[in-house]
Amino acid sequence: MEERDPVLERNFIIFMVLAMLIIFGWMFFLGKQKPAPKPEAKEPVKLEEKQNLEKPAPAPSQIAESSSKPELSTKKEADLPTAQIKEKEVLVESELYRVRFTNQGAVPVSWELKPYKDKVYFPYEISLKWPPFKKIPRFEPNSVQLVNPRLGQKLPLRCKIQLNQFEISEQARWKVETDKIIVSSQPEQLVFILPLSPQVSLEKIYKFYPEQFRVELEIKFKGIEPDPKLTQVNFGLNFILEPLDRLSRINFHGPLYHTAQKIVRVQTKDLDKKKEVSEAISDWAGFTDSYFLTALLTNPDAPFSVKTYYAGDEQALQAKDRAKEYALEISQAPNARLVSEGALAKLEIYFGPKKKEILQEVRGTLGLAIDYGFFAPIAIPLVYALEWTNKLVNNYGWSIVILTIILRMAMFPLTRKGQQSMKELQKLQPEMEKIRKKYAEDRAKQQEELYALYRKYKINPMGGCLPMLIQIPIFFAFYKVLLVSIELRHAPWLLWIQDLSARDPLLILPVIMGISQFVMQKLTPTTVDPNQAKILMFMPLFFTVLLVYFPSGLLLYWTVSNIIGIAQQIYVN
Numbered sequence: 001m002e003e004r005d006p007v008l009e010r011n012f013i014i015f016m017v018l019a020m021l022i023i024f025g026w027m028f029f030l031g032k033q034k035p036a037p038k039p040e041a042k043e044p045v046k047l048e049e050k051q052n053l054e055k056p057a058p059a060p061s062q063i064a065e066s067s068s069k070p071e072l073s074t075k076k077e078a079d080l081p082t083a084q085i086k087e088k089e090v091l092v093e094s095e096l097y098r099v100r101f102t103n104q105g106a107v108p109v110s111w112e113l114k115p116y117k118d119k120v121y122f123p124y125e126i127s128l129k130w131p132p133f134k135k136i137p138r139f140e141p142n143s144v145q146l147v148n149p150r151l152g153q154k155l156p157l158r159c160k161i162q163l164n165q166f167e168i169s170e171q172a173r174w175k176v177e178t179d180k181i182i183v184s185s186q187p188e189q190l191v192f193i194l195p196l197s198p199q200v201s202l203e204k205i206y207k208f209y210p211e212q213f214r215v216e217l218e219i220k221f222k223g224i225e226p227d228p229k230l231t232q233v234n235f236g237l238n239f240i241l242e243p244l245d246r247l248s249r250i251n252f253h254g255p256l257y258h259t260a261q262k263i264v265r266v267q268t269k270d271l272d273k274k275k276e277v278s279e280a281i282s283d284w285a286g287f288t289d290s291y292f293l294t295a296l297l298t299n300p301d302a303p304f305s306v307k308t309y310y311a312g313d314e315q316a317l318q319a320k321d322r323a324k325e326y327a328l329e330i331s332q333a334p335n336a337r338l339v340s341e342g343a344l345a346k347l348e349i350y351f352g353p354k355k356k357e358i359l360q361e362v363r364g365t366l367g368l369a370i371d372y373g374f375f376a377p378i379a380i381p382l383v384y385a386l387e388w389t390n391k392l393v394n395n396y397g398w399s400i401v402i403l404t405i406i407l408r409m410a411m412f413p414l415t416r417k418g419q420q421s422m423k424e425l426q427k428l429q430p431e432m433e434k435i436r437k438k439y440a441e442d443r444a445k446q447q448e449e450l451y452a453l454y455r456k457y458k459i460n461p462m463g464g465c466l467p468m469l470i471q472i473p474i475f476f477a478f479y480k481v482l483l484v485s486i487e488l489r490h491a492p493w494l495l496w497i498q499d500l501s502a503r504d505p506l507l508i509l510p511v512i513m514g515i516s517q518f519v520m521q522k523l524t525p526t527t528v529d530p531n532q533a534k535i536l537m538f539m540p541l542f543f544t545v546l547l548v549y550f551p552s553g554l555l556l557y558w559t560v561s562n563i564i565g566i567a568q569q570i571y572v573n
Helices: 006-030 268-272 314-318 336-340 356-362 364-369 373-393 396-410 412-427 429-438 443-456 466-484 508-523 530-537 539-546 552-572
Strands: 089-093 097-102 107-117 124-126 133-135 143-145 158-163 166-168 180-182 188-195 201-208 214-222 231-241 254-259 262-265 278-282 284-288 292-297 304-310 324-332 343-353
Touching: 089 188, 107 343, 158 201, 158 214, 158 343, 180 188, 231 254, 231 284, 231 292, 231 343, 254 278, 254 304, 254 324, 254 364, 262 364, 268 304, 268 324, 284 324, 284 364, 292 364, 314 324, 336 343, 343 356, 356 364, 373 396, 373 466, 396 412, 396 552, 412 552, 429 443, 466 552, 508 539, 508 552, 530 539
Parallel strands: 089 180
Antiparallel strands: 089 097, 097 107, 107 143, 124 133, 158 166, 158 231, 188 201, 201 214, 214 343, 231 324, 254 262, 254 284, 278 304, 284 292, 292 343, 304 324
Protein backbone atom coordinates (compact mmCIF):
# COMPACT_ATOMS: atom_id res chain seq x y z
CA MET A 1 0.00 0.00 0.00
CA GLU A 2 1.25 3.49 -0.87
CA GLU A 3 2.47 5.54 2.08
CA ARG A 4 0.79 8.96 2.43
CA ASP A 5 2.40 12.18 3.64
CA PRO A 6 1.37 12.27 7.32
CA VAL A 7 1.74 16.05 7.53
CA LEU A 8 -0.53 16.73 4.58
CA GLU A 9 -2.99 14.09 5.73
CA ARG A 10 -3.10 15.56 9.23
CA ASN A 11 -3.56 19.08 7.89
CA PHE A 12 -6.34 17.95 5.59
CA ILE A 13 -8.18 16.23 8.44
CA ILE A 14 -7.71 19.24 10.73
CA PHE A 15 -9.10 21.54 8.07
CA MET A 16 -12.18 19.40 7.33
CA VAL A 17 -12.94 18.80 11.00
CA LEU A 18 -12.51 22.49 11.80
CA ALA A 19 -14.79 23.57 8.98
CA MET A 20 -17.52 21.13 9.99
CA LEU A 21 -17.23 21.96 13.67
CA ILE A 22 -17.60 25.65 12.92
CA ILE A 23 -20.68 25.09 10.75
CA PHE A 24 -22.50 22.73 13.08
CA GLY A 25 -21.19 24.31 16.25
CA TRP A 26 -22.47 27.71 15.16
CA MET A 27 -25.91 26.36 14.28
CA PHE A 28 -26.47 24.42 17.47
CA PHE A 29 -24.17 25.81 20.14
CA LEU A 30 -22.71 29.26 19.45
CA GLY A 31 -26.19 30.66 18.82
CA LYS A 32 -27.03 30.01 22.47
CA GLN A 33 -26.71 32.98 24.78
CA LYS A 34 -25.25 32.91 28.23
CA PRO A 35 -27.84 32.67 30.99
CA ALA A 36 -28.57 35.72 33.04
CA PRO A 37 -26.35 36.03 36.11
CA LYS A 38 -27.97 35.46 39.45
CA PRO A 39 -28.32 38.53 41.65
CA GLU A 40 -25.74 38.72 44.41
CA ALA A 41 -27.61 40.40 47.20
CA LYS A 42 -31.24 39.38 46.77
CA GLU A 43 -33.17 36.41 48.01
CA PRO A 44 -34.55 34.23 45.19
CA VAL A 45 -38.15 34.95 44.32
CA LYS A 46 -40.46 32.12 43.41
CA LEU A 47 -42.50 32.15 40.22
CA GLU A 48 -45.81 31.92 42.06
CA GLU A 49 -45.14 35.32 43.59
CA LYS A 50 -44.85 36.91 40.14
CA GLN A 51 -48.00 35.76 38.46
CA ASN A 52 -50.21 38.29 40.18
CA LEU A 53 -49.42 41.81 39.05
CA GLU A 54 -52.22 43.03 41.29
CA LYS A 55 -49.85 42.67 44.22
CA PRO A 56 -47.38 45.58 44.37
CA ALA A 57 -43.76 44.53 44.06
CA PRO A 58 -41.21 45.83 46.57
CA ALA A 59 -39.45 49.02 45.60
CA PRO A 60 -35.73 49.07 44.79
CA SER A 61 -33.64 49.22 47.91
CA GLN A 62 -31.99 52.49 47.03
CA ILE A 63 -35.33 54.19 46.41
CA ALA A 64 -37.43 53.08 49.33
CA GLU A 65 -35.54 52.47 52.53
CA SER A 66 -38.36 50.93 54.49
CA SER A 67 -41.11 48.53 53.49
CA SER A 68 -43.11 48.87 56.67
CA LYS A 69 -46.59 50.38 56.28
CA PRO A 70 -48.78 51.83 59.00
CA GLU A 71 -52.32 50.55 59.23
CA LEU A 72 -54.49 52.55 56.84
CA SER A 73 -57.93 52.03 55.36
CA THR A 74 -57.35 51.60 51.62
CA LYS A 75 -59.73 52.52 48.85
CA LYS A 76 -60.10 49.78 46.24
CA GLU A 77 -61.19 50.32 42.63
CA ALA A 78 -64.83 49.63 43.55
CA ASP A 79 -64.73 52.56 45.96
CA LEU A 80 -63.42 55.00 43.34
CA PRO A 81 -65.72 57.37 41.39
CA THR A 82 -64.99 55.67 38.04
CA ALA A 83 -67.75 53.07 37.82
CA GLN A 84 -69.79 55.11 35.31
CA ILE A 85 -66.93 55.63 32.85
CA LYS A 86 -67.66 53.73 29.62
CA GLU A 87 -65.06 51.76 27.75
CA LYS A 88 -63.54 53.72 24.87
CA GLU A 89 -60.75 53.42 22.31
CA VAL A 90 -58.45 56.15 20.99
CA LEU A 91 -56.40 56.01 17.76
CA VAL A 92 -52.97 57.62 17.59
CA GLU A 93 -51.33 57.69 14.17
CA SER A 94 -48.10 59.03 12.70
CA GLU A 95 -46.03 58.21 9.63
CA LEU A 96 -44.25 55.49 11.62
CA TYR A 97 -46.98 53.78 13.65
CA ARG A 98 -50.67 53.27 14.24
CA VAL A 99 -51.59 52.69 17.91
CA ARG A 100 -55.00 51.98 19.42
CA PHE A 101 -55.49 52.65 23.13
CA THR A 102 -58.25 51.53 25.46
CA ASN A 103 -59.28 53.62 28.46
CA GLN A 104 -59.48 50.41 30.52
CA GLY A 105 -56.05 50.65 32.07
CA ALA A 106 -55.12 53.47 29.64
CA VAL A 107 -52.96 51.04 27.65
CA PRO A 108 -52.40 50.17 23.97
CA VAL A 109 -54.34 47.24 22.50
CA SER A 110 -52.57 47.46 19.14
CA TRP A 111 -49.20 48.86 18.05
CA GLU A 112 -48.49 48.66 14.31
CA LEU A 113 -45.24 49.74 12.67
CA LYS A 114 -46.37 51.12 9.31
CA PRO A 115 -43.03 51.00 7.42
CA TYR A 116 -42.53 47.28 8.17
CA LYS A 117 -44.57 44.35 6.84
CA ASP A 118 -44.89 40.92 8.43
CA LYS A 119 -44.29 38.92 5.23
CA VAL A 120 -43.14 39.17 1.62
CA TYR A 121 -45.32 37.58 -1.05
CA PHE A 122 -43.86 35.35 -3.78
CA PRO A 123 -46.24 33.10 -5.76
CA TYR A 124 -44.11 29.91 -5.88
CA GLU A 125 -41.96 27.86 -3.54
CA ILE A 126 -39.71 24.83 -4.01
CA SER A 127 -38.51 22.79 -1.04
CA LEU A 128 -36.88 19.46 -0.23
CA LYS A 129 -40.12 18.29 1.39
CA TRP A 130 -43.06 16.64 -0.34
CA PRO A 131 -44.72 18.07 -2.38
CA PRO A 132 -41.59 19.84 -3.65
CA PHE A 133 -43.46 22.53 -5.61
CA LYS A 134 -46.07 24.80 -4.04
CA LYS A 135 -48.17 27.64 -5.39
CA ILE A 136 -48.68 30.25 -2.69
CA PRO A 137 -52.15 31.86 -2.55
CA ARG A 138 -52.14 35.61 -2.99
CA PHE A 139 -52.17 37.65 0.23
CA GLU A 140 -51.63 41.25 1.27
CA PRO A 141 -48.88 41.66 3.87
CA ASN A 142 -49.88 43.33 7.12
CA SER A 143 -47.91 45.87 9.11
CA VAL A 144 -45.73 44.42 11.87
CA GLN A 145 -47.80 44.20 15.07
CA LEU A 146 -45.93 44.50 18.37
CA VAL A 147 -48.99 43.95 20.58
CA ASN A 148 -50.82 40.67 20.07
CA PRO A 149 -54.02 40.47 22.13
CA ARG A 150 -55.30 37.90 19.60
CA LEU A 151 -52.75 35.48 21.08
CA GLY A 152 -53.95 36.16 24.60
CA GLN A 153 -51.11 38.53 25.40
CA LYS A 154 -51.69 40.72 28.41
CA LEU A 155 -51.63 44.35 27.38
CA PRO A 156 -48.33 46.23 27.73
CA LEU A 157 -47.79 49.32 29.86
CA ARG A 158 -50.51 48.21 32.26
CA CYS A 159 -49.80 49.54 35.73
CA LYS A 160 -50.79 48.87 39.32
CA ILE A 161 -50.53 51.99 41.46
CA GLN A 162 -50.40 52.31 45.23
CA LEU A 163 -50.81 55.99 46.21
CA ASN A 164 -51.15 56.44 49.97
CA GLN A 165 -54.57 54.93 50.82
CA PHE A 166 -55.58 54.47 47.16
CA GLU A 167 -55.04 51.20 45.26
CA ILE A 168 -55.54 51.45 41.49
CA SER A 169 -55.64 48.21 39.52
CA GLU A 170 -54.51 47.78 35.94
CA GLN A 171 -58.17 47.36 34.91
CA ALA A 172 -59.35 50.77 36.14
CA ARG A 173 -61.18 52.87 33.55
CA TRP A 174 -59.73 56.29 32.89
CA LYS A 175 -61.47 59.32 31.40
CA VAL A 176 -60.32 60.44 27.96
CA GLU A 177 -61.80 63.21 25.84
CA THR A 178 -60.40 62.61 22.38
CA ASP A 179 -61.06 59.81 19.86
CA LYS A 180 -58.15 60.31 17.47
CA ILE A 181 -54.75 62.01 17.43
CA ILE A 182 -52.63 62.60 14.33
CA VAL A 183 -48.93 63.20 14.98
CA SER A 184 -47.52 65.26 12.13
CA SER A 185 -45.36 68.36 12.52
CA GLN A 186 -45.34 68.82 16.31
CA PRO A 187 -45.52 66.69 19.48
CA GLU A 188 -48.98 65.56 20.60
CA GLN A 189 -50.28 64.38 23.97
CA LEU A 190 -52.85 61.75 24.89
CA VAL A 191 -54.16 62.40 28.41
CA PHE A 192 -56.09 59.86 30.52
CA ILE A 193 -57.58 61.10 33.83
CA LEU A 194 -58.54 58.92 36.79
CA PRO A 195 -60.55 60.65 39.57
CA LEU A 196 -59.82 59.11 42.97
CA SER A 197 -61.93 61.52 45.05
CA PRO A 198 -63.44 64.98 44.54
CA GLN A 199 -60.00 66.48 45.30
CA VAL A 200 -57.56 63.75 44.19
CA SER A 201 -56.88 62.50 40.67
CA LEU A 202 -54.22 60.87 38.52
CA GLU A 203 -53.19 61.63 34.95
CA LYS A 204 -51.55 59.17 32.59
CA ILE A 205 -49.95 61.20 29.81
CA TYR A 206 -48.46 59.79 26.59
CA LYS A 207 -46.38 62.21 24.53
CA PHE A 208 -45.73 61.40 20.86
CA TYR A 209 -43.05 62.98 18.68
CA PRO A 210 -43.02 63.40 14.88
CA GLU A 211 -40.78 60.97 12.97
CA GLN A 212 -39.78 59.13 16.16
CA PHE A 213 -40.62 55.69 17.53
CA ARG A 214 -39.94 57.03 21.03
CA VAL A 215 -42.93 57.87 23.26
CA GLU A 216 -42.86 59.46 26.71
CA LEU A 217 -45.12 58.23 29.52
CA GLU A 218 -45.75 60.20 32.69
CA ILE A 219 -48.08 59.51 35.62
CA LYS A 220 -48.97 62.72 37.50
CA PHE A 221 -50.95 63.31 40.68
CA LYS A 222 -53.15 66.18 41.86
CA GLY A 223 -54.59 67.06 45.26
CA ILE A 224 -52.41 64.73 47.34
CA GLU A 225 -48.90 64.50 48.76
CA PRO A 226 -47.44 61.01 48.12
CA ASP A 227 -46.07 59.19 51.14
CA PRO A 228 -42.83 57.47 49.96
CA LYS A 229 -43.56 54.51 52.25
CA LEU A 230 -47.06 54.06 50.81
CA THR A 231 -46.47 54.82 47.14
CA GLN A 232 -45.43 52.38 44.42
CA VAL A 233 -45.95 52.06 40.66
CA ASN A 234 -45.73 48.65 38.96
CA PHE A 235 -45.60 48.39 35.16
CA GLY A 236 -46.17 45.15 33.27
CA LEU A 237 -44.79 44.26 29.85
CA ASN A 238 -45.54 40.89 28.25
CA PHE A 239 -44.09 39.08 25.26
CA ILE A 240 -45.50 36.24 23.14
CA LEU A 241 -42.86 33.86 21.82
CA GLU A 242 -44.20 31.83 18.92
CA PRO A 243 -42.49 28.59 17.78
CA LEU A 244 -39.27 29.30 15.86
CA ASP A 245 -37.57 27.40 13.06
CA ARG A 246 -34.04 26.09 13.60
CA LEU A 247 -32.24 29.02 11.99
CA SER A 248 -34.34 31.64 13.82
CA ARG A 249 -33.47 29.97 17.12
CA ILE A 250 -29.87 31.06 16.62
CA ASN A 251 -31.01 34.61 17.43
CA PHE A 252 -32.07 35.58 20.92
CA HIS A 253 -35.82 36.03 21.47
CA GLY A 254 -36.98 37.04 24.94
CA PRO A 255 -36.51 39.43 27.87
CA LEU A 256 -33.41 41.54 28.31
CA TYR A 257 -32.33 44.44 30.47
CA HIS A 258 -29.40 46.80 30.91
CA THR A 259 -27.58 46.85 34.22
CA ALA A 260 -24.05 47.65 35.38
CA GLN A 261 -22.95 48.74 31.90
CA LYS A 262 -23.90 45.43 30.26
CA ILE A 263 -26.83 43.67 28.63
CA VAL A 264 -28.39 40.67 30.36
CA ARG A 265 -30.40 38.33 28.15
CA VAL A 266 -32.66 36.11 30.24
CA GLN A 267 -32.98 32.61 28.80
CA THR A 268 -36.62 31.65 28.29
CA LYS A 269 -35.72 27.97 28.74
CA ASP A 270 -34.69 28.80 32.31
CA LEU A 271 -37.99 30.56 32.91
CA ASP A 272 -39.80 27.55 31.39
CA LYS A 273 -38.23 25.35 34.05
CA LYS A 274 -39.72 27.63 36.70
CA LYS A 275 -36.38 28.54 38.14
CA GLU A 276 -36.16 31.59 40.33
CA VAL A 277 -36.94 34.60 38.22
CA SER A 278 -34.26 37.00 37.13
CA GLU A 279 -34.29 40.11 39.30
CA ALA A 280 -32.11 43.19 38.98
CA ILE A 281 -31.88 46.95 39.10
CA SER A 282 -31.93 48.44 35.61
CA ASP A 283 -32.31 51.67 33.65
CA TRP A 284 -34.08 49.99 30.73
CA ALA A 285 -35.70 46.63 30.11
CA GLY A 286 -37.83 45.00 27.46
CA PHE A 287 -38.34 42.16 25.01
CA THR A 288 -36.62 41.52 21.71
CA ASP A 289 -36.84 39.28 18.68
CA SER A 290 -34.55 39.25 15.65
CA TYR A 291 -35.52 42.66 14.31
CA PHE A 292 -37.76 44.54 16.78
CA LEU A 293 -37.57 45.76 20.37
CA THR A 294 -40.17 46.78 22.95
CA ALA A 295 -38.54 48.53 25.88
CA LEU A 296 -39.24 50.79 28.84
CA LEU A 297 -36.54 53.27 29.86
CA THR A 298 -36.14 55.31 33.00
CA ASN A 299 -33.68 57.99 34.03
CA PRO A 300 -30.32 56.25 34.73
CA ASP A 301 -30.17 58.21 38.00
CA ALA A 302 -33.47 56.64 39.16
CA PRO A 303 -33.38 52.97 38.07
CA PHE A 304 -36.28 50.59 38.49
CA SER A 305 -36.54 47.02 39.71
CA VAL A 306 -36.98 44.42 36.96
CA LYS A 307 -38.35 40.90 37.37
CA THR A 308 -38.90 38.36 34.60
CA TYR A 309 -40.94 35.16 34.67
CA TYR A 310 -42.98 32.72 32.62
CA ALA A 311 -46.58 33.95 32.51
CA GLY A 312 -48.26 31.26 30.40
CA ASP A 313 -50.09 28.05 31.22
CA GLU A 314 -48.79 24.52 31.77
CA GLN A 315 -50.21 23.22 28.47
CA ALA A 316 -48.10 25.68 26.47
CA LEU A 317 -44.98 24.52 28.30
CA GLN A 318 -45.57 20.92 27.30
CA ALA A 319 -46.37 21.64 23.62
CA LYS A 320 -43.57 22.50 21.22
CA ASP A 321 -45.90 24.07 18.65
CA ARG A 322 -47.66 26.54 20.96
CA ALA A 323 -46.88 30.17 21.69
CA LYS A 324 -45.52 30.95 25.15
CA GLU A 325 -46.00 34.10 27.20
CA TYR A 326 -43.33 35.77 29.32
CA ALA A 327 -43.58 38.85 31.52
CA LEU A 328 -41.48 41.71 32.79
CA GLU A 329 -42.57 43.42 35.99
CA ILE A 330 -41.06 46.85 36.49
CA SER A 331 -41.40 48.54 39.88
CA GLN A 332 -40.60 52.16 40.64
CA ALA A 333 -41.11 54.29 43.71
CA PRO A 334 -41.24 58.07 43.21
CA ASN A 335 -38.07 59.99 43.96
CA ALA A 336 -37.90 63.52 45.32
CA ARG A 337 -37.27 65.10 41.93
CA LEU A 338 -40.31 63.47 40.33
CA VAL A 339 -42.56 64.32 43.28
CA SER A 340 -41.47 67.96 43.12
CA GLU A 341 -42.63 67.95 39.49
CA GLY A 342 -45.99 66.45 40.48
CA ALA A 343 -45.22 63.01 39.01
CA LEU A 344 -45.24 59.46 40.37
CA ALA A 345 -43.37 57.92 37.44
CA LYS A 346 -41.78 59.02 34.20
CA LEU A 347 -40.65 56.59 31.51
CA GLU A 348 -39.68 56.49 27.87
CA ILE A 349 -41.24 53.84 25.65
CA TYR A 350 -39.56 52.37 22.59
CA PHE A 351 -41.64 50.11 20.35
CA GLY A 352 -39.75 49.92 17.08
CA PRO A 353 -37.05 48.44 14.85
CA LYS A 354 -33.59 47.44 16.03
CA LYS A 355 -31.83 49.98 13.85
CA LYS A 356 -28.60 51.08 15.48
CA GLU A 357 -28.75 54.82 14.81
CA ILE A 358 -32.40 55.02 15.92
CA LEU A 359 -31.73 53.06 19.11
CA GLN A 360 -28.66 55.10 20.00
CA GLU A 361 -30.58 58.33 19.44
CA VAL A 362 -33.04 57.22 22.12
CA ARG A 363 -30.23 56.06 24.43
CA GLY A 364 -26.68 55.04 23.68
CA THR A 365 -26.86 51.70 25.49
CA LEU A 366 -30.07 50.73 23.68
CA GLY A 367 -27.94 49.88 20.64
CA LEU A 368 -26.54 46.93 22.62
CA ALA A 369 -29.87 45.17 22.04
CA ILE A 370 -28.57 44.28 18.57
CA ASP A 371 -26.60 41.08 19.10
CA TYR A 372 -24.03 40.22 16.41
CA GLY A 373 -22.65 37.48 18.62
CA PHE A 374 -19.15 36.04 18.47
CA PHE A 375 -18.35 37.60 15.08
CA ALA A 376 -19.38 41.16 16.03
CA PRO A 377 -15.90 42.62 15.26
CA ILE A 378 -16.41 41.50 11.65
CA ALA A 379 -20.20 41.87 11.41
CA ILE A 380 -20.42 45.53 12.51
CA PRO A 381 -17.97 46.82 9.85
CA LEU A 382 -19.86 44.69 7.30
CA VAL A 383 -23.11 46.47 8.20
CA TYR A 384 -21.53 49.89 7.71
CA ALA A 385 -19.94 48.77 4.44
CA LEU A 386 -23.27 47.42 3.15
CA GLU A 387 -25.06 50.64 4.09
CA TRP A 388 -22.40 52.69 2.31
CA THR A 389 -22.59 50.67 -0.91
CA ASN A 390 -26.39 50.65 -0.73
CA LYS A 391 -26.37 54.46 -0.85
CA LEU A 392 -24.61 54.13 -4.22
CA VAL A 393 -26.71 51.40 -5.83
CA ASN A 394 -29.94 51.48 -3.77
CA ASN A 395 -30.12 47.68 -3.68
CA TYR A 396 -28.73 45.52 -0.87
CA GLY A 397 -28.35 42.54 -3.21
CA TRP A 398 -25.97 44.44 -5.47
CA SER A 399 -24.34 45.86 -2.33
CA ILE A 400 -23.51 42.28 -1.28
CA VAL A 401 -22.12 41.56 -4.76
CA ILE A 402 -19.94 44.70 -4.73
CA LEU A 403 -18.72 44.10 -1.18
CA THR A 404 -17.89 40.46 -2.00
CA ILE A 405 -15.83 41.57 -5.00
CA ILE A 406 -13.96 44.10 -2.84
CA LEU A 407 -13.28 41.48 -0.15
CA ARG A 408 -12.05 38.87 -2.63
CA MET A 409 -9.80 41.37 -4.38
CA ALA A 410 -8.40 42.52 -1.03
CA MET A 411 -7.64 38.90 -0.10
CA PHE A 412 -6.27 38.00 -3.54
CA PRO A 413 -2.57 38.37 -2.60
CA LEU A 414 -3.07 35.90 0.23
CA THR A 415 -5.26 33.66 -1.94
CA ARG A 416 -2.70 33.70 -4.73
CA LYS A 417 0.06 32.79 -2.31
CA GLY A 418 -1.98 29.83 -1.08
CA GLN A 419 -2.77 28.68 -4.61
CA GLN A 420 0.88 28.92 -5.61
CA SER A 421 1.82 26.99 -2.48
CA MET A 422 -0.46 24.14 -3.55
CA LYS A 423 1.06 24.11 -7.05
CA GLU A 424 4.56 23.97 -5.60
CA LEU A 425 3.55 21.08 -3.36
CA GLN A 426 2.40 19.21 -6.46
CA LYS A 427 5.83 19.70 -8.01
CA LEU A 428 7.47 18.21 -4.91
CA GLN A 429 5.43 15.02 -5.05
CA PRO A 430 8.29 12.89 -6.56
CA GLU A 431 10.76 13.95 -3.84
CA MET A 432 8.13 13.51 -1.13
CA GLU A 433 7.43 10.01 -2.43
CA LYS A 434 11.14 9.13 -2.24
CA ILE A 435 11.27 10.26 1.41
CA ARG A 436 8.20 8.16 2.24
CA LYS A 437 9.72 5.03 0.74
CA LYS A 438 13.18 5.63 2.21
CA TYR A 439 11.89 6.08 5.77
CA ALA A 440 8.83 3.84 5.57
CA GLU A 441 9.78 2.14 8.84
CA ASP A 442 10.75 5.32 10.72
CA ARG A 443 7.78 7.71 10.87
CA ALA A 444 9.58 10.28 13.04
CA LYS A 445 12.50 10.49 10.60
CA GLN A 446 10.05 10.64 7.68
CA GLN A 447 8.30 13.69 9.15
CA GLU A 448 11.62 15.33 9.95
CA GLU A 449 12.80 14.96 6.33
CA LEU A 450 9.48 16.19 4.95
CA TYR A 451 9.63 19.30 7.11
CA ALA A 452 13.22 19.86 5.94
CA LEU A 453 11.98 19.61 2.34
CA TYR A 454 9.25 22.19 3.02
CA ARG A 455 11.79 24.54 4.60
CA LYS A 456 14.22 24.10 1.72
CA TYR A 457 11.65 25.23 -0.84
CA LYS A 458 9.95 27.69 1.58
CA ILE A 459 6.56 26.03 1.31
CA ASN A 460 3.82 26.16 3.92
CA PRO A 461 1.79 22.91 3.71
CA MET A 462 -1.18 24.74 5.27
CA GLY A 463 -0.96 27.61 2.80
CA GLY A 464 -3.65 26.21 0.53
CA CYS A 465 -6.17 25.97 3.36
CA LEU A 466 -5.58 29.45 4.75
CA PRO A 467 -7.75 31.40 2.26
CA MET A 468 -10.72 29.12 3.05
CA LEU A 469 -10.18 29.48 6.79
CA ILE A 470 -10.17 33.26 6.46
CA GLN A 471 -13.47 33.19 4.57
CA ILE A 472 -15.27 31.16 7.26
CA PRO A 473 -15.49 34.01 9.83
CA ILE A 474 -16.67 36.39 7.08
CA PHE A 475 -19.28 33.81 6.04
CA PHE A 476 -20.74 33.55 9.54
CA ALA A 477 -20.48 37.31 10.12
CA PHE A 478 -22.53 37.82 6.94
CA TYR A 479 -24.98 35.23 8.22
CA LYS A 480 -25.43 37.05 11.52
CA VAL A 481 -25.79 40.40 9.74
CA LEU A 482 -28.59 38.97 7.60
CA LEU A 483 -30.38 37.56 10.65
CA VAL A 484 -30.30 40.64 12.88
CA SER A 485 -29.95 43.71 10.62
CA ILE A 486 -33.33 45.34 10.06
CA GLU A 487 -31.89 47.00 6.93
CA LEU A 488 -31.68 43.61 5.18
CA ARG A 489 -35.06 42.32 6.36
CA HIS A 490 -37.36 42.01 3.31
CA ALA A 491 -34.68 43.71 1.18
CA PRO A 492 -35.07 42.55 -2.46
CA TRP A 493 -32.34 41.83 -4.99
CA LEU A 494 -33.86 40.96 -8.35
CA LEU A 495 -36.49 38.72 -9.97
CA TRP A 496 -37.30 35.86 -7.59
CA ILE A 497 -35.14 37.09 -4.66
CA GLN A 498 -37.48 39.45 -2.81
CA ASP A 499 -36.06 38.96 0.70
CA LEU A 500 -32.32 38.62 1.23
CA SER A 501 -32.86 37.56 4.85
CA ALA A 502 -35.04 34.57 3.81
CA ARG A 503 -34.21 31.43 1.86
CA ASP A 504 -34.31 31.31 -1.94
CA PRO A 505 -37.93 30.24 -2.68
CA LEU A 506 -36.95 28.54 -5.97
CA LEU A 507 -33.61 27.06 -4.74
CA ILE A 508 -31.80 28.55 -7.74
CA LEU A 509 -28.98 30.16 -5.75
CA PRO A 510 -28.16 26.97 -3.79
CA VAL A 511 -27.82 25.05 -7.08
CA ILE A 512 -25.61 27.74 -8.65
CA MET A 513 -23.55 27.84 -5.47
CA GLY A 514 -23.09 24.06 -5.54
CA ILE A 515 -22.01 24.09 -9.20
CA SER A 516 -19.56 26.93 -8.61
CA GLN A 517 -18.15 25.07 -5.60
CA PHE A 518 -17.63 21.95 -7.75
CA VAL A 519 -15.90 23.90 -10.55
CA MET A 520 -13.67 25.71 -8.08
CA GLN A 521 -12.72 22.42 -6.44
CA LYS A 522 -11.80 20.91 -9.80
CA LEU A 523 -9.56 23.85 -10.67
CA THR A 524 -7.79 23.95 -7.31
CA PRO A 525 -4.51 21.98 -7.15
CA THR A 526 -4.53 19.23 -4.56
CA THR A 527 -2.05 16.81 -3.08
CA VAL A 528 -4.54 14.50 -1.40
CA ASP A 529 -4.63 10.80 -2.14
CA PRO A 530 -7.40 9.21 -4.29
CA ASN A 531 -9.51 8.21 -1.27
CA GLN A 532 -9.56 11.76 0.04
CA ALA A 533 -10.27 13.04 -3.48
CA LYS A 534 -13.40 10.87 -3.60
CA ILE A 535 -14.60 12.37 -0.33
CA LEU A 536 -13.96 15.87 -1.65
CA MET A 537 -16.13 15.15 -4.70
CA PHE A 538 -19.18 15.06 -2.42
CA MET A 539 -18.37 18.28 -0.58
CA PRO A 540 -20.18 20.60 -3.07
CA LEU A 541 -23.29 18.45 -2.77
CA PHE A 542 -22.97 18.42 1.01
CA PHE A 543 -22.70 22.22 1.17
CA THR A 544 -25.63 22.63 -1.24
CA VAL A 545 -27.95 20.52 0.91
CA LEU A 546 -26.64 22.10 4.12
CA LEU A 547 -27.17 25.68 2.93
CA VAL A 548 -30.40 25.20 0.99
CA TYR A 549 -32.52 26.90 3.68
CA PHE A 550 -29.97 29.56 4.59
CA PRO A 551 -30.73 33.23 3.78
CA SER A 552 -30.47 34.01 0.07
CA GLY A 553 -28.19 36.96 0.83
CA LEU A 554 -25.68 34.56 2.36
CA LEU A 555 -25.84 32.25 -0.66
CA LEU A 556 -25.41 35.27 -2.92
CA TYR A 557 -22.20 36.14 -1.07
CA TRP A 558 -20.91 32.54 -1.23
CA THR A 559 -21.79 32.15 -4.93
CA VAL A 560 -20.18 35.43 -6.01
CA SER A 561 -17.15 34.58 -3.89
CA ASN A 562 -16.85 31.20 -5.65
CA ILE A 563 -17.16 32.76 -9.12
CA ILE A 564 -14.42 35.28 -8.33
CA GLY A 565 -12.34 32.46 -6.86
CA ILE A 566 -12.73 30.49 -10.10
CA ALA A 567 -11.51 33.48 -12.13
CA GLN A 568 -8.56 33.96 -9.78
CA GLN A 569 -7.65 30.26 -9.94
CA ILE A 570 -7.71 30.31 -13.75
CA TYR A 571 -5.42 33.35 -13.67
CA VAL A 572 -2.97 31.65 -11.30
CA ASN A 573 -3.01 28.38 -13.27
